[in-house]
Amino acid sequence: MNEATDQMTTGARLADPAEVLDIAALRFAWGRVALYERLDLRLSAAGIYGLFGRNGSGKPTLLKLIAGLLTPAAGRIKALGYEPRQRAAGFLAEVYLLPEEFHLPNLTPRQLLDNQAAFYPRFDAALYGEYLSELRVPAGQRFADMSLGQKKKAAIAFALAAQTPLLLMDEPTNGLDIESRVQFRRLMTRPEQRARAVLISTHQAHDLESILTHLWFIDQGRIVLDMSMPEIARRLSMGVAASVAALPAADRLLYQTPVGAQWAWIARAEDAASDAPASASVQLELLYQAISLQPEAMLTALGASGEKAP
Numbered sequence: 001m002n003e004a005t006d007q008m009t010t011g012a013r014l015a016d017p018a019e020v021l022d023i024a025a026l027r028f029a030w031g032r033v034a035l036y037e038r039l040d041l042r043l044s045a046a047g048i049y050g051l052f053g054r055n056g057s058g059k060p061t062l063l064k065l066i067a068g069l070l071t072p073a074a075g076r077i078k079a080l081g082y083e084p085r086q087r088a089a090g091f092l093a094e095v096y097l098l099p100e101e102f103h104l105p106n107l108t109p110r111q112l113l114d115n116q117a118a119f120y121p122r123f124d125a126a127l128y129g130e131y132l133s134e135l136r137v138p139a140g141q142r143f144a145d146m147s148l149g150q151k152k153k154a155a156i157a158f159a160l161a162a163q164t165p166l167l168l169m170d171e172p173t174n175g176l177d178i179e180s181r182v183q184f185r186r187l188m189t190r191p192e193q194r195a196r197a198v199l200i201s202t203h204q205a206h207d208l209e210s211i212l213t214h215l216w217f218i219d220q221g222r223i224v225l226d227m228s229m230p231e232i233a234r235r236l237s238m239g240v241a242a243s244v245a246a247l248p249a250a251d252r253l254l255y256q257t258p259v260g261a262q263w264a265w266i267a268r269a270e271d272a273a274s275d276a277p278a279s280a281s282v283q284l285e286l287l288y289q290a291i292s293l294q295p296e297a298m299l300t301a302l303g304a305s306g307e308k309a310p
Contacts, residue, residue: 239265
């Protein structure tokens with residue numbers, strides 16, 4: 001996790017000691033199609049949490065439920081001490097949802113600040129200007145004259161500058177070029193982001209593996225993996241072998257897949273009881289593939305119930 005700081009890795013406590021998110025026995029369906037039957041999720045520490053899962057697993061829906069844009073059929077959702085579905089003014093000032101598809105009024109980023117920043121009492125106009133500059137978004141250009149990527153970067157800058165204790169982001173790097181994705185990761189690891197909880201739903205595993213502090217994997221309506229990135233690195237080894245003969249021993253090997261003439265692999269760590277070395281990394285795209293294709297073996301190796309979020 002070369003871009004994340006030690007404080008982000010361990011999970012700093014939020015300034016407000018209240019539970020950030022507490023979801024219990026959540027049920028939700030689209031018509032007769034059940035999406036969640038009894039989903040449980042809890043977190044109380046700052047950090048960047050990645051939400052992964054197959055298409056149709058309900059990741060954007062979960063973010064909307066947390067934001068109060070959808071109402072559960074049963075169960076409990078508490079976010080920052082509020083029931084999101086009540087849409088209380090205090091709650092709306094403390095949470096920000098950046099959806100994958102969004103609409104911006106035909107204003108300039110500077111005018112967006114003047115029109116909407118007042119809804120967020122922690123909004124930092126100076127940081128907003130810094131983020132726009134870092135992302136190379138012209139503050140005086142109207143959104144109608146910007147590319148989709150430029151508008152996406154402006155929306156990211158506003159979401160980060162709002163400084164809400166809870167930030168929900170759905171596929172934030174979609175539509176960004178390579179340079180902008182690097183800039184996004186840099187912004188996410190700035191000191192002012194350490195005191196908030198950020199939930200990111202994404203398929204872009206490679207974009208985020210260096211900044212995530214915790215991983216959730218959702219499958220068939222439940223969280224099947226709930227574990228910190230350092231803990232995953234402690235339990236698993238990952239790498240690339242030049243040939244089949246160079247793969248780890250069969251009693252440790254969990255997953256392998258060809259990559260050109262080489263083999264990417266995941267194995268049980270040789271000594272899971274010890275702390276993972278500082279250089280250990282989690283290759284999220286490879287892990288995503290392995291859990292999707294061989295869930296039983298992977299989840300058993302990681303621990304059947306995973307590790308509860310702090």
